[in-house]
Amino acid sequence: xxxxxxxxxxxxxxxxxxxxxxxxDVITARAGVEIEVKSGVVRNLERHKxxxxxxxxxxxxxxxxxxxxxxxxxxxxxDEPFAVVKKALLNGKAVxxxxxxxxxxxxxxxQDIAKDIAFEYEASVxxxxxxxxxxxxxxxxxxxxxxxxxxxxxxxxxxxKMMDEGVAFDAILQEAQELGYAEADPTFDIGGFDAxxxxxxxxxxxxxIDAKPEEILIEGIEHITQDDIAFAKEFGYAVKLLGIAKRxxxxxxxxxxxxxxxxxxxxxxxxxVMNGVSVIxxxxxxxxxxxxxxxxxxxxxxxxxxxxxxxxxxxxxxxxGFDRPLEHGLKLKAKDAISSKYYLRLQVVDxxxxxxxxxxxxxxxxxxxxxMLQRPSDGKYANLLFSTHIALERDIxxxxxxxETMDLVNATPTMIRIV
Ligand code: HSE
Numbered sequence: 001x002x003x004x005x006x007x008x009x010x011x012x013x014x015x016x017x018x019x020x021x022x023x024x025d026v027i028t029a030r031a032g033v034e035i036e037v038k039s040g041v042v043r044n045l046e047r048h049k050x051x052x053x054x055x056x057x058x059x060x061x062x063x064x065x066x067x068x069x070x071x072x073x074x075x076x077x078x079d080e081p082f083a084v085v086k087k088a089l090l091n092g093k094a095v096x097x098x099x100x101x102x103x104x105x106x107x108x109x110x111q112d113i114a115k116d117i118a119f120e121y122e123a124s125v126x127x128x129x130x131x132x133x134x135x136x137x138x139x140x141x142x143x144x145x146x147x148x149x150x151x152x153x154x155x156x157x158x159x160x161k162m163m164d165e166g167v168a169f170d171a172i173l174q175e176a177q178e179l180g181y182a183e184a185d186p187t188f189d190i191g192g193f194d195a196x197x198x199x200x201x202x203x204x205x206x207x208x209i210d211a212k213p214e215e216i217l218i219e220g221i222e223h224i225t226q227d228d229i230a231f232a233k234e235f236g237y238a239v240k241l242l243g244i245a246k247r248x249x250x251x252x253x254x255x256x257x258x259x260x261x262x263x264x265x266x267x268x269x270x271x272x273v274m275n276g277v278s279v280i281x282x283x284x285x286x287x288x289x290x291x292x293x294x295x296x297x298x299x300x301x302x303x304x305x306x307x308x309x310x311x312x313x314x315x316x317x318x319x320x321g322f323d324r325p326l327e328h329g330l331k332l333k334a335k336d337a338i339s340s341k342y343y344l345r346l347q348v349v350d351x352x353x354x355x356x357x358x359x360x361x362x363x364x365x366x367x368x369x370x371x372m373l374q375r376p377s378d379g380k381y382a383n384l385l386f387s388t389h390i391a392l393e394r395d396i397x398x399x400x401x402x403x404e405t406m407d408l409v410n411a412t413p414t415m416i417r418i419v
Contacts, residue, residue, distance in 0.1 A: 005072065016037070020036070128293070151243050152293070153176075156271070173186060176273075200254070204320050241259070341391070367399055373385040
């Protein structure tokens with residue numbers, strides 16, 4: 001009998017308990033041993049007074065319990081779970097977590113602490129999609145060329161609604177929250193931070209790269225308006241928040257931002273709250289993983305899969321899938337050295353010579369225009385929509401800064417990268 005303690009019995013934790021009970025037959029057959037949740041930890045006992053579990057408010061009741069084999073950490077946050085998980089590992093207990101923020105900051109320290117004690121985290125990226133397993137095990141023969149993922153269901157739901165139903169940004173956020181996908185603080189979702197945490201986890205497995213969220217380019221979807229959606233539709237693009245990890249020689253670029261992506265790409269067809277991750281390996285080519293990225297049962301499905309895996313063998317491969325440098329000399333590419341095609345939206349004074357001044361500025365900064373569209377607005381201002389050929393991030397940022405200081409440019413320009 002394998003005994004489990006669940007720290008954090010909220011939506012996902014309750015689903016873990018339910019799945020282990022309701023799917024006992026297949027779980028026991030697959031694990032080769034019975035698995036039982038012995039106890040749980042919650043913040044507020046009063047709110048859980050009808051629970052059938054033995055509950056306490058102190059994580060030590062689980063991490064110091066000699067009968068517990070596997071600690072499941074579902075508390076959220078960074079510092080507190082780090083202390084709890086560290087203690088559990090030092091006490092020799094296997095750990096399963098769904099906590100992407102914890103891993104975005106502490107994955108390498110945790111790998112060092114865990115050594116050959118099992119530490120699994122499938123649910124931390126794209127909820128129910130077994131992407132960690134695919135990348136760490138199924139694709140382990142490959143050099144990874146790139147990863148592109150829709151890894152935040154809240155943003156994807158909002159962008160899909162804006163695209164399909166013409167709904168304005170502010171009106172949809174509340175809907176996404178009511179569906180239960182959004183983080184407690186939704187700026188984590190719409191600001192791109194949740195997707196960035198997930199990207200950093202995948203990039204460690206793929207490239208062995210050790211970067212913190214502060215070191216990579218992270219932008220959200222707050223600036224997207226119906227003008228941008230209309231441009232996207234006119235030119236055959238979908239608008240998606242993507243996490244991108246891409247190898248370029250001995251550098252790896254890591255970035256999260258809204259993208260215009262051709263509607264013919266597979267990843268552009270992933271709509272609503274669903275997540276999707278495309279991985280290109282040098283031997284396998286492109287593989288695509290699709291499924292629910294959030295929600296109690298879908299996330300718990302991944303947590304329980306990790307529990308079963310640990311119950312089978314008692315240990316796992318090194319947490320990140322390697323125990324020596326993965327690829328020598330790979331470095332994080334500087335944010336301003338990234339290159340891309342860009343879309344820019346400007347609101348300008350509608351009078352003679354304005355367009356000439358703007359295009360002259362583009363030329364001065366090595367930006368070559370690919371398409372241009374002018375939309376008349378209220379008689380005073382016009383909307384100019386540009387797409388560019390491939391340009392350097394530092395050049396486009398310089399152009400945006402220069403545009404901001406021009407009197408004939410009314411509002412802050414909007415920029416979206418084109419994939
Ligand atoms: N807030 C996340 C999302 C939940 O919207 O995808 C899963 O990490």
